[in-house]
Amino acid sequence: MRAAEEKLFSTGVDSFKLMQQAGNAVAEFVHANWPEGRIQVLCGPGGNGGDGFVAAAALAKLWRDVDVYCLVPAEKLEGDSAKAAAEWGDEIKPLEAALDAPHDIVLDALFGGGLSRPLEGAAEKLAARGGRVISIDVPSGIHGELAKPLGACFRAEGTITFAALRPAHVLMPSAAYCGGVFVADIGVPVQTSLLENSPLLWGRRLPQPGQGSHKHARGHLAVVSGNIISTGAARLAGRAGLRAGAGLVTMLSPPDAIAVNASHLTAVMLKEVADAEQLRAAIESASVVILGPAAGINTSTRENVECLLSSNCRAVLDADALTVFSDDPGAFFKQLRPDDLITPHIGEFNRLFGDLLETEPNKVEATRKAAQLAGCVVLLKGPDTVIARPDGPAIVNTHATRWLATAGSGDVLAGIAGGLIAQGVDTFTAAAMASWLHGEAGRRIGAGLIAEDLEAELPDILSSLHGEHL
Numbered sequence: 001m002r003a004a005e006e007k008l009f010s011t012g013v014d015s016f017k018l019m020q021q022a023g024n025a026v027a028e029f030v031h032a033n034w035p036e037g038r039i040q041v042l043c044g045p046g047g048n049g050g051d052g053f054v055a056a057a058a059l060a061k062l063w064r065d066v067d068v069y070c071l072v073p074a075e076k077l078e079g080d081s082a083k084a085a086a087e088w089g090d091e092i093k094p095l096e097a098a099l100d101a102p103h104d105i106v107l108d109a110l111f112g113g114g115l116s117r118p119l120e121g122a123a124e125k126l127a128a129r130g131g132r133v134i135s136i137d138v139p140s141g142i143h144g145e146l147a148k149p150l151g152a153c154f155r156a157e158g159t160i161t162f163a164a165l166r167p168a169h170v171l172m173p174s175a176a177y178c179g180g181v182f183v184a185d186i187g188v189p190v191q192t193s194l195l196e197n198s199p200l201l202w203g204r205r206l207p208q209p210g211q212g213s214h215k216h217a218r219g220h221l222a223v224v225s226g227n228i229i230s231t232g233a234a235r236l237a238g239r240a241g242l243r244a245g246a247g248l249v250t251m252l253s254p255p256d257a258i259a260v261n262a263s264h265l266t267a268v269m270l271k272e273v274a275d276a277e278q279l280r281a282a283i284e285s286a287s288v289v290i291l292g293p294a295a296g297i298n299t300s301t302r303e304n305v306e307c308l309l310s311s312n313c314r315a316v317l318d319a320d321a322l323t324v325f326s327d328d329p330g331a332f333f334k335q336l337r338p339d340d341l342i343t344p345h346i347g348e349f350n351r352l353f354g355d356l357l358e359t360e361p362n363k364v365e366a367t368r369k370a371a372q373l374a375g376c377v378v379l380l381k382g383p384d385t386v387i388a389r390p391d392g393p394a395i396v397n398t399h400a401t402r403w404l405a406t407a408g409s410g411d412v413l414a415g416i417a418g419g420l421i422a423q424g425v426d427t428f429t430a431a432a433m434a435s436w437l438h439g440e441a442g443r444r445i446g447a448g449l450i451a452e453d454l455e456a457e458l459p460d461i462l463s464s465l466h467g468e469h470l
C-alpha cells in the first residue's frame with residue numbers, strides 16, 4: 001500500500017486530495033452505517049488524524065453533531081494534517097477532554113497501522129473506555145505489520161480502510177478488534193494480493209455437473225487409508241470428497257485394514273494397496289490423491305508420498321505425510337509441484353518451515369514464504385486460516401468457528417479440497433472453497449460438533465451456493 005501510494009505521488013497526484021477522498025469516504029461510511037448520535041472524533045498527529053478532520057467536516061455538513069479532539073495542539077500539526085484541521089475550521093479540544101464528554105459514537109482517527117509504541121495517557125484511557133467505536137484504517141493501538149495490539153487498543157464495531165485489505169484486518173488477534181472491515185477505493189491502484197475468503201470470490205466457479213454429466217466426468221479422487229487401527233481419518237476425507245462432488249472416490253487400503261474399511265464403506269470404492277509399487281498402479285485413473293491422515297509416521301508413508309509426487313496425480317498432503325519429512329524438508333520441497341496442496345496445522349508447519357512464524361512479521365507473510373519454499377499451495381490451519389500460492393497471492397479464511405477444533409476436522413477439510421480439485425478446480429481456489437465450506441458447516445452445527453457431522457451439512461450449503469434454494 002505504502003509503495004503504491006509513493007508511486008502514485010511520484011506521478012504528481014496530490015497527497016492532500018487523497019486525504020480528502022479518504023476522509024470523505026469515512027464520513028459516508030459512518031453516516032450510512034451509524035446514522036444517528038453525537039460523534040466524538042479523536043484525531044492523532046499524522047495522516048490518520050488528517051482523515052479524521054476531513055471526515056468531521058464532511059459529517060458536520062451532513063448535519064451530524066460532531067466534536068473534534070486532538071492529541072496535539074492544532075498549531076503543532078504539519079503538512080496535510082494541518083490543512084485538514086483547517087478544513088474542519090471549528091473548535092479542536094484537547095484529547096483529555098474527550099474522556100468525560102457526552103457522545104454516542106467514537107470515530108477513532110488517532111493512529112494508523114504504523115504505530116511505533118503503545119498508546120499512552122489520554123489515548124490509552126480512551127482505548128480502554130469501550131463504547132461504540134468506528135476506526136479509520138485500523139483500530140488505534142494495533143501494530144499493522146505484526147497484526148496485534150501493542151498495548152491498550154480500541155475495539156471497533158467497524159473499520160474503514162483504503163485501497164486494499166491488510167494482514168491486520170484478517171489475522172488474529174488484530175482482526176477481532178476491527179469489527180466489520182470496509183475497503184474504500186480512493187483511487188490508489190494496488191495489486192490486491194491479499195483477499196478475505198468469501199463465496200463472492202469463487203461462488204460462480206463452484207463445480208457442478210452438466211445435464212448430461214456422468215460420474216466419470218466429475219473427477220476421481222483417491223484417498224490412502226492408514227493401517228487396521230487408523231482407518232477413520234481417511235474415511236472422513238473420502239466421504240467429504242464425495243459430498244464435495246467428486247464423481248468417484250476410491251479408498252486405497254493396506255491389506256490388514258481391508259476388512260475394516262469394507263465394513264464401513266458404501267459409495268466409496270475400495271482397493272487393496274500393499275506398497276508404493278501398487279500405489280502407482282492404483283492411482284493411474286485418479287486425478288488427485290489425499291495422503292497423510294493417520295497414514296503413520298514411517299518409511300512406507302514417505303515412499304507413498306514420493307511415489308505420488310512422481311505420478312501425474314495432484315497431491316493433497318496432510319498430517320503424517322508432512323511429518324515424515326521433518327528431518328529433511330528440503331528433499332520434500334524439491335518434489336512438490338505448484339498444483340499440490342499441503343495443509344499443515346501450526347505444529348506441522350513449524351516442523352517443515354522452522355521458525356518462519358517468528359521471523360516473518362505475520363502469518364500471511366510466513367505462509368507466503370512457506371509456499372515459495374515448498375513450491376506448492378500451502379494452507380496453514382487456524383482460526384485465521386491462510387492459503388498462499390508460490391507466486392504471492394494469499395487468501396485468509398476467517399469464516400470458521402472454535403467448535404471446529406476437534407479430532408478429524410482437518411481430515412474433512414482435506415477431503416473437501418480433494419473433492420473439488422478432482423472436479424478440475426485449481427488448487428488455490430479449491431483450498432479457499434474448502435476452508436469456507438468447512439467453516440460454514442462448522443458454524444451451522446456449533447456446540448457439540450464432531451467431525452462425522454460435517455459432511456452432512458454440505459448438500460444444503462452447496463445447494464444454497466448454487467442458488468437451488470431460491
Ligand SMILES: NC(=O)C1=CN([C@@H]2O[C@H](COP(=O)(O)OP(=O)(O)OC[C@H]3O[C@@H](n4cnc5c(N)ncnc54)[C@H](O)[C@@H]3O)[C@@H](O)[C@H]2O)[C@@H](O)CC1
Nearest residue numbers: 018019022046047048049051111112115116117118119137
Ligand atoms: N499516506 C497517504 O497517502 C494516505 C494516508 N492516509 C491516512 O494516513 C494514515 C497514515 O498516516 P501516518 O503515516 O502519518 O501515520 P499515523 O497517522 O498513524 O501517525 C503516525 C505519527 O504518530 C507518531 N506516533 C506513533 N506512535 C505514537 C504513540 N504511541 N504516541 C504518540 N505518537 C505516536 C509517529 O511518530 C508519527 O509521527 C493512514 O492510517 C490513513 O488513515 C489516508 O489519508 C489516505 C492517503
Ligand SMILES: [K+]
Nearest residue numbers: 111136138140
Ligand atoms: K485509527
